[in-house]
Amino acid sequence: xxxxxxxxxxxxxQMLKGGVIMDVTTPEQAKIAEDAGACAVMALxxxxxxxxxxxxxxxxxxxxxxRGIQEAVSIPVMAKCRIGHIAEARVLQAIEIDYIDESEVLxxxxxxxxxxxxxxxxxxxxGARDLxxxxxxxxxxxxxxxxxxxxxxxxxVQAVRHMRKMQSEIRxxxxxxxxxxxxxxxxxxxxxxxxxxxxxxxxxxxxxFAAGGVATPADAALMMELGAEGVFVGSGIFKSGDPAKxxxxxxxxxxxWQDAKLIAELSAxxxxxxxxxxxxxxxxxxxxxxx
Amino acid sequence: xxxxxxxxTFEIRQLADLKRPMDALVLPxxxxxxxxxxxxxxxxFAPLRAKILAGLPVFATCAGLILLAERLVDDPxxxxxxLPVTVRRNAYGRQLGSFACRGPIGPDDNVPQAFIRxxxxxxxxPEVEILSTYxxxxxxxxxxxxxxxxxxxxxxxxLRVARRFLDGLRAAD
Numbered sequence: 057x058x059x060x061x062x063x064x065x066x067x068x069x070q071m072l073k074g075g076v077i078m079d080v081t082t083p084e085q086a087k088i089a090e091d092a093g094a095c096a097v098m099a100l101x102x103x104x105x106x107x108x109x110x111x112x113x114x115x116x117x118x119x120x121x122x123r124g125i126q127e128a129v130s131i132p133v134m135a136k137c138r139i140g141h142i143a144e145a146r147v148l149q150a151i152e153i154d155y156i157d158e159s160e161v162l163x164x165x166x167x168x169x170x171x172x173x174x175x176x177x178x179x180x181x182x183g184a185r186d187l188x189x190x191x192x193x194x195x196x197x198x199x200x201x202x203x204x205x206x207x208x209x210x211x212x213v214q215a216v217r218h219m220r221k222m223q224s225e226i227r228x229x230x231x232x233x234x235x236x237x238x239x240x241x242x243x244x245x246x247x248x249x250x251x252x253x254x255x256x257x258x259x260x261x262x263x264x265f266a267a268g269g270v271a272t273p274a275d276a277a278l279m280m281e282l283g284a285e286g287v288f289v290g291s292g293i294f295k296s297g298d299p300a301k302x303x304x305x306x307x308x309x310x311x312x313w314q315d316a317k318l319i320a321e322l323s324a325x326x327x328x329x330x331x332x333x334x335x336x337x338x339x340x341x342x343x344x345x346x347x
Numbered sequence: 348x349x350x351x352x353x354x355x356t357f358e359i360r361q362l363a364d365l366k367r368p369m370d371a372l373v374l375p376x377x378x379x380x381x382x383x384x385x386x387x388x389x390x391x392f393a394p395l396r397a398k399i400l401a402g403l404p405v406f407a408t409c410a411g412l413i414l415l416a417e418r419l420v421d422d423p424x425x426x427x428x429x430l431p432v433t434v435r436r437n438a439y440g441r442q443l444g445s446f447a448c449r450g451p452i453g454p455d456d457n458v459p460q461a462f463i464r465x466x467x468x469x470x471x472x473p474e475v476e477i478l479s480t481y482x483x484x485x486x487x488x489x490x491x492x493x494x495x496x497x498x499x500x501x502x503x504x505x506l507r508v509a510r511r512f513l514d515g516l517r518a519a520d
Contacts, residue, residue, distance in 0.1 A: 064445045067463050067502050071376050071409075093384045095377070130422075130436055131378050132464065154442040154464070177443055304388075311385055312360050 065179030065199035068132070068154070069263035072096055072200075072286055076276070076307045077265070079103045079290040081121075083128035089293070092303035096132040096155070098288070099125040104161050104208030105291035105330065108340060114162045116144040119151050126151075134181070139346040140166020149178040155200070156180045158193075160345035161207045161290075170346060173197030183267065185218045185343055187225035187254070191246035194262055201260060203284070204343040205268015208291050210330040212269040214343060215279060219266055223283045230258045268343070271296070271329050273309030273322045280313035297327030348501040349373065349406075352509040362390050370516055371404040374411025376463065376499050379436070382410055383426045396427050399492070404519075406512050407495040413466055415495055420469060430493050431472030432485075438467025438497075452479045452487065455507045460486070460498040468497060 075095025080086040086097050101117040102110065116137050126133045132154035137144035139158055144165070148156050158171055160183050173180040174197035183204035184190035190201045203222065205215030225244075229251060232240055237255055241248040253261050266279035267288035276287045287310055289303075296302045305322040312318050350356050357367060372395070374382075386392040399405055399415075407415050415430040422436060439445065439462060447461045460479065468485045471477065479487035479496065487496040500508040 060447055064447060064461060064463060065442070067461055067499065068442055068445065070502065071378070071463055073377075075378065075381060090380060091384075093381045095381050126441075131380060132442065149443075152441045152443050179442060307381070308385070308388070312389075315361065318361075 061177055062174075062197070062199065066262050068179060069181075069200040072132070072265075073263055074311060075286045076303075076310050077134065077286070077288045078293055078303060079288075080125060080294070083124045085294055085299070086125045086128045086133075088300050089303055090129045090131050092300055093307035094131060094303065095286070096134055097125065097129060098134045098136065098157060098290075100136055100161075103291045103294060104342075105210070105295050105333075106208075107161060108208040108333070111340075116141070116147065116162070119147060122148075122151060122153065126153075136162055137171075138162040138165040140164060140169050140171060142171050145171050145173075145176065145180075149176055153178060158182050158198075158346075160204060160342045164345045170196050173199075181265075183343075183346075184222065186221045187229070188244035188246045189347060190222060190260060190264070191244060191250040191254070194250055194260065195247040198262065200263050200265070202265040202267040202288055205266070205270070207268045207342050209269050209333045210271040210292060210295070211333065212271070212275045212278065215266050215268045215270060216282065218268075218343075219279060219282045219284060222264070226254055226258060226260070229254045270306075272326075273305045273319050276306045276309045277313035277319050280310055286310065292330050295330035297329075302326050302329075348506065348509045349513065351504075352506045352513055354509075354513055359391065359395075360389075362394070365391065365394055365398075369403070371406060371512075372398065374405060374407035374414055375501060376409035376411070379410040379413035379426070383414060383424070386414075386426075392426075396429070399427060399429055402492050404492045404512075404516055405494065407493070408499050408501060409463065409465060409497060412468075412495040412497055415493055417472075418470075430488070430490055430495060431475060432468050432488060432490075432495075433470040434497075435467045435469050437464050438469075439465055448481060450479055450481065452508060453511065455511070458500075458507060459503045459505050460496075460500075461502045462486075462498045463502075465497045 077096045078089040078094045134155040136157040136159040179199040181200040182193035182198040203218035241251040265286045266284035271292035414426040416434040418433040420435040476489040477485045
């Protein structure tokens with residue numbers, strides 16, 4: 057991938073900033089998401105809550121299903137490949153997906169190596185739980201980062217933990233002496249050049265969204281308060297009582313996350329939220345996948 | 348970009364923000380469907396359109412160009428509908444079709460231009476001035492108080508386009 061292409065891919069994420077990316081499984085859901093104001097959709101066969109319920113091995117979606125969604129909407133379409141599954145990523149690039157999510161929500165294909173994303177022209181987003189993980193993924197070529205959270209639970213606690221950890225580590229790096237950055241890079245197990253970038257700029261070199269457990273407009277506003285530049289909502293929308301209304305409410309909550317009065321209005325009469333699973337009670341810990 | 352070029356800026360997120368005095372309006376990149384919908388539902392659409400029609404200078408990029416256009420190809424949607432051009436959304440295809448190039452804009456040469464899932468300008472009205480082109484097709488236009496680009500001046504560190512716009516505002520004062 058040329059430097060030029062890497063820049064263009066990071067720039068697309070800039071255009072998504074302040075927006076909401078929604079998981080959809082059909083062209084109809086994609087249309088509902090677009091009409092509700094989603095800035096992009098994630099096409100997948102099963103949303104995380106159902107993947108969790110079904111168990112077994114979870115893989116890249118059927119390209120025909122992804123194409124159906126690409127044809128239904130004009131906003132960017134993302135799709136997930138398994139961690140380390142180079143061939144699935146190539147398939148997604150071949151069908152001209154706008155963004156690949158190398159995702160812990162699917163069963164990992166490789167328990168050691170992530171994909172060398174620098175070798176692709178299409179952009180990648182990756183999950184991270186802390187600064188070191190984020191910088192390792194960026195070093196591999198990710199042009200957007202999201203917190204991992206714990207997908208498919210409707211429990212926001214892990215997303216909060218990951219975002220707080222990342223932001224406090226960024227602040228710590230910012231105030232180190234330059235001669236302390238070598239040791240910091242060693243401790244974070246991250247490329248020195250990227251640690252130096254964080255030191256100089258006080259932020260990641262790519263856009264950073266929140267994901268994994270966001271279910272309500274207030275959850276989304278909380279993640280923005282903690283430093284997210286936008287939000288992924290997976291199971292939270294189409295597992296709820298009134299998806300169109302909830303989707304639109306979460307979009308507006310992200311745009312005006314500081315306006316509690318508006319969020320109060322948006323939160324009223326939304327119908328049933330997704331049935332939450334307490335993150336401490338689950339068997340499959342997706343955030344542990346790929347470090 | 349305009350802040351770096353020496354202007355004071357603020358974001359318009361709700362109706363109360365429109366009460367603040369402004370010399371010009373920036374319609375930035377993003378997804379036009381999202382921006383248009385939020386402008387409508389947050390009650391910003393009509394007051395902003397009135398300001399634009401009253402002559403408030405506008406600087407629009409990418410999605411902003413779509414919001415201003417009078418016509419969209421294969422899409423009946425019209426947002427502000429104040430700029431006499433026909434625009435095709437995602438004219439260069441999906442993200443793999445995104446590209447960067449350099450070209451002249453007025454007196455400035457070699458200005459970096461990033462096209463991200465960019466719209467194309469297919470047709471322009473007679474009074475529309477063409478500011479930039481790519482492969483002979485217009486990619487930047489000016490009409491009365493409206494300046495619009497299909498690409499993103501805000502994604503580069505080159506401030507010449509922003510400075511020209513600010514100089515134009517000062518000259519008009």
